[in-house]
Amino acid sequence: MNDDRRAFRPGRRRFLAAAAALAVAACRRAPPPPPSSVSAGGRRNYGDRSPYEKIVRSFNPATTTPGTGSSKTPLQDARGIITPSSLHFERHHSGVPDIDPSRHELLVHGLVERPLVFTLRDLERLPSVSRIHFIECAGNSGREHSGRPGADPQQSHGLVSCSEWTGVPLRRLLEEAGLAPGAKWLLAEGADTCRMARSIPLAKALDDVLVAYGQNGEALRPEQGYPLRLVVPGWEGNVNVKWLGRLHVLDQPAMTRDEAAYYTDLMADGTARRFTFVMEAKSVIVRPAGGQVLPGAGPYEISGLAWSGRGRIRRVEGSSDGGASWQASVLDEPVLPKAFTRFHVPWRWSGGEAVLASRATDETGYVQPTRVAIVAARGLNGTDHYNGIKAWRVHPDGTVTHA
Amino acid sequence: MRELVVVLLLALAPAAEIGRPATPAEIAARDITVLPTGVGLPPGRGSAPAGRDLYAARCAACHGLRGEGQGEAPPLAGGQGSLTSREPKPTVGSYWPYATTVWDYIRRAMPYDHPGSLTPDEVYAITAYVLSLNGIVADDAILDAASLPAVRMPNRDGFVDDPRPDILP
Numbered sequence: 403m404n405d406d407r408r409a410f411r412p413g414r415r416r417f418l419a420a421a422a423a424l425a426v427a428a429c430r431r432a433p434p435p436p437p438s439s440v441s442a443g444g445r446r447n448y449g450d451r452s453p454y455e456k457i458v459r460s461f462n463p464a465t466t467t468p469g470t471g472s473s474k475t476p477l478q479d480a481r482g483i484i485t486p487s488s489l490h491f492e493r494h495h496s497g498v499p500d501i502d503p504s505r506h507e508l509l510v511h512g513l514v515e516r517p518l519v520f521t522l523r524d525l526e527r528l529p530s531v532s533r534i535h536f537i538e539c540a541g542n543s544g545r546e547h548s549g550r551p552g553a554d555p556q557q558s559h560g561l562v563s564c565s566e567w568t569g570v571p572l573r574r575l576l577e578e579a580g581l582a583p584g585a586k587w588l589l590a591e592g593a594d595t596c597r598m599a600r601s602i603p604l605a606k607a608l609d610d611v612l613v614a615y616g617q618n619g620e621a622l623r624p625e626q627g628y629p630l631r632l633v634v635p636g637w638e639g640n641v642n643v644k645w646l647g648r649l650h651v652l653d654q655p656a657m658t659r660d661e662a663a664y665y666t667d668l669m670a671d672g673t674a675r676r677f678t679f680v681m682e683a684k685s686v687i688v689r690p691a692g693g694q695v696l697p698g699a700g701p702y703e704i705s706g707l708a709w710s711g712r713g714r715i716r717r718v719e720g721s722s723d724g725g726a727s728w729q730a731s732v733l734d735e736p737v738l739p740k741a742f743t744r745f746h747v748p749w750r751w752s753g754g755e756a757v758l759a760s761r762a763t764d765e766t767g768y769v770q771p772t773r774v775a776i777v778a779a780r781g782l783n784g785t786d787h788y789n790g791i792k793a794w795r796v797h798p799d800g801t802v803t804h805a
Numbered sequence: 806m807r808e809l810v811v812v813l814l815l816a817l818a819p820a821a822e823i824g825r826p827a828t829p830a831e832i833a834a835r836d837i838t839v840l841p842t843g844v845g846l847p848p849g850r851g852s853a854p855a856g857r858d859l860y861a862a863r864c865a866a867c868h869g870l871r872g873e874g875q876g877e878a879p880p881l882a883g884g885q886g887s888l889t890s891r892e893p894k895p896t897v898g899s900y901w902p903y904a905t906t907v908w909d910y911i912r913r914a915m916p917y918d919h920p921g922s923l924t925p926d927e928v929y930a931i932t933a934y935v936l937s938l939n940g941i942v943a944d945d946a947i948l949d950a951a952s953l954p955a956v957r958m959p960n961r962d963g964f965v966d967d968p969r970p971d972i973l974p
Contacts, residue, residue, distance in 0.1 A: 466876050467917060496914060509827055509835055517827035524823050578824060589838055595921070596914035597837065650838050657841050659910040663901045666964065672888035674900070678967045769974040779972050783893050787969075 459489055460556055470497050472539065474560025477707065478688045483534070483742035485563035487618045492625040493539050493561065496596035499645055503629035506593070508613070512651035515580030522629055525615060528570045533612065533635070534741045536709045538562035538681045540638035540665050544785035546773060546792065551804040554693030558792065558804065559686045562709070564742035567633045568616030573608045584653045590632050593647035600641045601655035602634065610635050613646065636711030636740040637679040638787070640665050670781025683710035683770050684789040685718050685745070685762035696800040699753035705746050710764035713739045717763050720747035724757035724793055724805065751796065757805045759793040839909040843954030846908070850949035851930025853937040859927055860934050863916045872938045882938040885959055898939025902964055904956035908932045929953070
């Protein structure tokens with residue numbers, strides 16, 4: 403058993419324990435426990451969660467490059483739409499740098515009237531905005547595409563998370579510097595050891611991109627780009643450049659490795675798509691889902707998350723027969739653009755085999771496709787940007803696996 | 806009084822008062838952008854034979870002596886003609902569209918344990934060696950800021966811009 407599986411077991415145990423407790427309560431009303439007079443952790447200047455809470459991110463244990471790789475968010479244990487900063491997925495190509503914010507500077511140069519340098523203090527003087535957005539790795543759920551589905555929501559879809567980000571609109575910084583004629587692209591470069599860099603079309607940069615220093619009410623976490631990162635709403639995680647140190651306004655894309663070769667999608671005919679920025683509408687049921695055990699037939703609530711890089715989720719439909727029939731789900735407010743949306747579908751389990759699936763539609767009318775349709779259109783060689791309908795199979799013994 | 810209000814408003818107006826001007830020297834020190842046109846490449850030159858020795862010392866431990874790759878260190882050579890097969894092998898030679906990207910990535914990010922430690926001459930040399938492993942330049946090729954962007958990569962025209970949404974209900 404690897405670390406990922408071990409990490410999930412406490413949740414499953416809690417689930418079973420809760421079910422058992424309910425069963426006992428139904429038979430005989432046990433006396434309530436005496437009220438506790440001692441808090442679990444005492445006074446703490448920076449709070450931690452209850453010691454009873456054990457859910458964690460999971461790392462790929464096979465990674466051999468020290469400090470580098472990715473970790474996945476335990477979506478099956480997520481509540482609401484905000485991912486705690488400490489559970490936000492991470493992906494980095496050369497480790498997490500240690501950056502002193504008092505010495506960090508953002509350089510804006512290239513095709514601008516006034517090349518400028520901003521400190522963190524400078525940026526904090528500018529009007530700030532806070533917005534809730536998901537960030538998703540281009541490769542999230544790519545295992546589903548290649549036919550090696552993850553055993554639970556964390557393994558299948560855990561390279562996506564959602565935070566409230568606080569910072570300055572990138573547009574404002576570009577206005578401070580003044581765009582010069584010919585400006586069309588922007589190269590954003592990190593201050594990590596590999597100087598990870600991506601080119602972004604100026605139209606997007608002037609639209610809704612944030613230069614963010616805050617995450618969920620405090621400073622960014624180191625894995626999320628402390629002290630400064632780009633948030634490029636709805637676009638693949640890699641362009642949300644972390645540890646942001648330099649913005650170079652250009653007349654063309656720089657064609658760094660990560661845009662010229664790596665984050666490209668190879669099609670069956672041997673051509674490859676580039677600048678595949680948008681993360682299209684996707685949804686996944688997180689409860690009941692793979693790795694969980696249903697204690698018995700009866701009523702359940704199917705709960706999951708949906709998101710679209712093109713805007714708001716308009717609807718999510720749920721199915722318990724593998725997609726033969728669909729019913730509307732309830733969307734929790736708020737339903738925000740380019741953010742997680744929580745959906746619920748009431749469901750009564752007969753105790754027989756069932757296949758649970760969800761299908762998201764966004765405000766542009768785009769409908770989450772099936773894996774069959776994706777493979778037919780794109781082949782099997784490029785697995786980034788996969789957003790197929792995800793199904794979980796409920797077995798008569800109550801176990802749930804990928805379908 | 807009115808004059809005072811105007812002065813106050815001007816003082817609060819969002820002019821470019823926040824941030825400081827970047828000096829040409831600090832821009833030059835930090836600007837490592839290299840474009841496919843060759844803009845941004847520094848002076849210097851390196852040969853594939855020199856690159857072979859540097860590669861053996863700085864790169865081969867992870868990528869293999871002939872760029873065959875191992876584990877998470879991807880193969881750098883081979884794979885031409887494989888992109889339509891069931892097991893495509895995208896490498897510098899079979900997949901990367903621009904030679905400038907190779908140079909830029911080596912300078913930025915390699916070697917993994919000491920990125921940024923190679924001189925421009927060394928980066929030209931290692932780039933020449935990696936391209937020679939792929940049969941793209943001669944075994945004794947010398948690259949510099951003029952010849953590198955002129956290298957024609959085999960998969961240069963293999964890319965298309967994003968056609969999505971490509972799957973309609």
